[in-house]
Amino acid sequence: MSTETIDLKTRLITDFHAREAVLNGEASSEFHQKKRAGLARFEQLGFPSIKHEEWKYSNVRDLISVSYDFNAESSIGLAELEDLKVPAQEANILYFVNGRYNAGLSTIISPVEKITISSLAEAYKNDPSKVASFFNELTKDADDAFTALNTAFTQDGVFIHIPDNQSVEHPIILRFVSDAREQNVGSQPRNIISVGKNAHVKLAEAFRTLGDQRSFTNAVTEIHVAEEANVQYYKVQNESENAYHIGTTQVRMLDRSHFYAGTVTLNGKFTRNNLNIVLDGEHCDAHMYGLYFPDGSQHVDNHTVADHQKPNSESNELYKGILRDKSKGVFNGKIFVRPDAQKTNAFQSCKNIVLSPDATMNTKPQLEIFADDVKCSHGTTTGQIDEEALFYMRSRGISRPEAMSLLMFAFCADVVSQIKIDSVREYLENVITRKLASK
Amino acid sequence: MLSINDLRASIEGKEILKGINLEVKPGEVHAIMGPNGSGKSTLASVLAGREEYEVTGGNVVFEGKDLLELAPEERAAEGIFLAFQYPVEIPGVTTINFLKTAVNEIRKYKGEAPLDAAQFLKMVREKAKLVSMNDSLLKRALNEGFSGGEKKRNEVFQMAVLEPRLAILDETDSGLDIDALRIVAEGVNTLRSPERATIVVTHYQRLLDYIVPDYVHVLYKGRIVKSGPKELALELEEKGYDWIKAEVEAVG
Structure with missing residues (x-):
C-alpha cells in the first residue's frame, strides 16, 4: 500500500x-x-x-x-x-x-x-x-x-x-x-x-x-x-x-x-x-439485466449476487457488454443456494462482444449450491461480431459500419427492452444509437 | 452484362475455381450444375464478394465495372443479389427494418433521397403480395425461427424489394419440399424480366422444371466442362454426372 x-x-x-x-x-x-x-x-x-x-x-x-x-x-x-x-x-x-x-x-x-x-x-x-x-x-x-x-x-x-x-x-x-x-x-x-x-x-x-x-x-x-x-x-x-x-x-x-x-x-x-x-422468501423472482459499453481506457465491473435462502424461488440474470479500444470489463456473478432453498431455479448468462484486440473481458460465474433439488445454469460467451451475419447484411447493400451498428443494437435489444420506464428506455435507445454510430 | 474471364479463386490455399469463363446477357437464365465439391457455391460466393475466398486470377466485369474491386455492399448497390443457400438468422433485427436500411443504403449509394416510412411500407406490401410472402413474417426478427421454406421465400422477397439486375440463386432448392420449391420458383419467375439476368446454382434438375433456363453449364473440378441448352439438364438427370466425369478424364 x-x-x-x-x-x-x-x-x-x-x-x-x-x-x-x-x-x-x-x-x-x-x-x-x-x-x-x-x-x-x-x-x-x-x-x-x-x-x-x-x-x-x-x-x-x-x-x-x-x-x-x-x-x-x-x-x-x-x-x-x-x-x-x-x-x-x-x-x-x-x-x-x-x-x-x-x-x-x-x-x-x-x-x-x-x-x-x-x-x-x-x-x-x-x-x-x-x-x-x-x-x-x-x-x-x-x-x-x-x-x-x-x-x-x-x-x-x-x-x-x-x-x-x-x-x-x-x-x-x-x-x-x-x-x-x-x-x-x-x-x-x-x-x-x-x-x-x-x-x-x-x-x-x-x-x-x-x-x-x-x-x-x-x-x-x-x-x-x-x-x-x-x-x-x-x-x-x-x-x-x-x-x-x-x-x-x-x-x-x-x-x-x-x-x-x-x-x-x-x-x-x-x-x-x-x-x-x-x-x-418463497415463490419470489428476481431479474437482473445489465449492459455496458466501455471504450477508450474505461473500466466497468459488475458484481452480482443472487442469494437463495428459501425454497421455490427463481433468479434470472442476463448481462451483456460491448468492449472497444483498450477498455476492460469484469463480470462476477454469484449464485448461492442455501440448504433450505430446495426447488430453486437460478439462471445466469453473460455475453460479450470484444471489438478490439486490446480490450479485455473477465467473466466469472460462481455457483455455491447447498441444496440438492435445484435447477441452476450459467453461461458466458465472449466473442467478436458474427462475420456471417455481417456478410449477409452487406450482400444486401448495407455498409459495414451500418451493419455493425444494426447488429450491436440488436445485441443490446434484449436488455434494453426490459426497461419498463418508457422515457428511460427511449433515452437509452437514443444514446446507444449515437454511441454505436460514432465509431 | 456479366463477363467472367478465366476466374481463379482459392480458399485457405486450396484452388477451387480453376479458370471459369461465362457470359451472361440481360434477360437470360443460366443454370450452373455439377457434382458436389465442383465449385458451384464458390462461384456464387466469389461473385457476391465473400471475403474468405481469394481471387488468384482472371477478372469479372459487371455492367462495365470491375466487379472484384467492389465491396459486397457496393456490388449489391450495383445490382447483384445473392440468394443464400443458408440464409442467416439475425435476432433483434426485424426483416422490415433490415430491408428499409438496405433499400436506403442503396439509394444513398446511387445519390437518391431515402424513402420515407409510408413510401417504403407501400412498396414492401406490394412486393410481399407479389411473391406470396406472409406479412406477419416481416415484423419478426430476420429469419429467426423461420422454417426452411420461409427462409427461402424471404430471400426471394428481398430480391423483389431490391430489384437486382443479376440474381444469383445458390442451391435455393436445398432443403425444400416440392410445394415450397414451387412457391419459391413462382416468385423467381414473377421477377423475370428482359432487363434482369439470373444464375441458378443447383445440384438437381428438379428446380429447373420450374425455373426454365436458357443455358445449362456443368461445373466440374473448378471448370465449366460442358454447356448446352435446357435439355442438357434433363440428360444429367437421367444419366447422372459420371459420363461427364468420364468425358473430362478422357480428354484430360
Missing part, C-alpha cells in the same frame, strides 16, 4: 472525528452510532487492493490517489442541467447535486399523504427513529470497505416508503449530478427504499457529471421488498471520462415478491457496481 492510499484513508478518518466533535447531543443517536460503526468497519477493512478476491481485476489505486471535496457547493441551475437530462414523462424527479438533495430542481407529483418520497436528511428530521431503524439494515453485515465508508459519511440520498397495497402510478427518477466544473468532487448518497406488501413501484437512478474535473461517487441503495410487492429498479450511468463510480445496491425480497433490476453503464472512467439480492 502506497503512502498516498494511507493518506486518503487517514484524511477521511480525521475528517469523521472532526465532524463528530461538533455534533453535540446527536452523537449519541442511533443513527450516528451506526455511522460510527461504519467508520470502524472502514478503518478495519481499508481500501481494497487487487490481492482482495473481490477486487482482483479492478484496481482502485488510481481512484484513491487524489483527494475529493465531499462538501462541494454547487450553484447548478436547470439551464446547466439541460444537456444532462434524462428526459422524463410524468414522473417524480429528484435531483441530488454532489450528493445532496436539491429541492428547487426537483418535482414530486405522487400524493405525499399516501407515499413518502423525500430526501434522507428531511426524512430523518421528520422521523429520526424510523429512518435510523432502516439505515444500514440490509448492509450491516457487508464485508465491503466502500459500503462501510458510505455508512460513515453519507449525508443525504432518497428515502422512499410505500405503504402496503399502494401502487405508485408515476415512476420515480433520481438524478445524481456531480458538479465537477471547479474541483474534484466526491459524493456518498445513501438511498433507502421500502416497498410495502403488494405495493408497486418503478424507479431509476441516473448518474451524470458536469465538468472535466474528477468525480467520485460512492453510492449505496437499500431496497426492502415486502410480500407480493413488485419493484422495477434501474441504474443508468452516463458520466464523464473522469468519473469514478462505486455503487452497491442491496435488496431483500420476501414471499411472492418480484424484483427487476436493469443496470446500464454508458460512460465513465471507472465503474464498479455491486448488485446483491437476497431472496429471503
